[in-house]
Amino acid sequence: KAGVTQTPRYLIKTRGQQVTLSCSPISGHRSVSWYQQTPGQGLQFLFEYFSETQRNKGNFPGRFSGRQFSNSRSEMNVSTLELGDSALYLCASSLLLGRDTKNIQYFGAGTRLSVL
Amino acid sequence: GENVEQHPSTLSVQEGDSAVIKCTYSDSASNYFPWYKQELGKRPQLIIDIRSNVGEKKDQRIAVTLNKTAKHFSLHITETQPEDSAVYFCAKEGSQGNLIFGKGTKLSVKP
Numbered sequence: 277k278a279g280v281t282q283t284p285r286y287l288i289k290t291r292g293q294q295v296t297l298s299c300s301p302i303s304g305h306r307s308v309s310w311y312q313q314t315p316g317q318g319l320q321f322l323f324e325y326f327s328e329t330q331r332n333k334g335n336f337p338g339r340f341s342g343r344q345f346s347n348s349r350s351e352m353n354v355s356t357l358e359l360g361d362s363a364l365y366l367c368a369s370s371l372l373l374g375r376d377t378k379n380i381q382y383f384g385a386g387t388r389l390s391v392l
Numbered sequence: 393g394e395n396v397e398q399h400p401s402t403l404s405v406q407e408g409d410s411a412v413i414k415c416t417y418s419d420s421a422s423n424y425f426p427w428y429k430q431e432l433g434k435r436p437q438l439i440i441d442i443r444s445n446v447g448e449k450k451d452q453r454i455a456v457t458l459n460k461t462a463k464h465f466s467l468h469i470t471e472t473q474p475e476d477s478a479v480y481f482c483a484k485e486g487s488q489g490n491l492i493f494g495k496g497t498k499l500s501v502k503p
Contacts, residue, residue, distance in 0.1 A: 309491070366436070381491055
């Protein structure tokens with residue numbers, strides 16, 4: 277079974293540009309979560325999609341948005357990039373069968389975004 | 393809130409010693425508590441998890457304990473080895489089934 281795939285792996289952008297990152301979950305997984313990882317800040321939750329609907333959202337500005345397609349693939353978009361957006365962006369997929377089940381998250385390798 | 397506090401942020405031990413990482417949370421609705429390990433340059437991976445109906449779970453040198461009354465859970469690694477060096481994240485299930493992570497603990501095992 278193929279794991280979670282994120283593309284691209286590396287990205288360099290300049291301030292003010294926008295960027296779109298892609299995440300293909302494990303086959304059969306309908307939940308996709310996005311995280312921003314910076315040194316010392318751990319895994320900061322951006323948002324989670326399930327069946328094409330955003331179910332949860334973290335404390336990030338509106339410049340960060342996402343969507344999920346009918347095949348469960350998800351994209352994350354960041355508009356008007358700032359230097360502070362430089363980070364590793366991870367996505368994770370899970371079966372998410374509901375509460376009281378083991379919603380193990382499987383992570384992709386991440387996209388490392390550098391904003392110059 | 394649904395935050396998870398994780399301590400310490402860094403931990404250095406000698407090879408063969410034990411390492412303990414602790415996490416606390418505030419809400420009482422969580423029933424699932426996983427731990428993830430992220431080696432340098434790699435993706436986080438699940439190493440052990442525990443559900444609220446048990447107080448302890450062991451897997452070889454790794455154990456996790458849960459105290460639901462006190463709202464804290466801990467990761468214990470015995471007989472540490474250099475390959476245990478990594479960042480460890482605790483997490484708990486949120487109100488909608490998503491995972492809420494701690495900020496991580498960087499464990500260094502010195503040979």
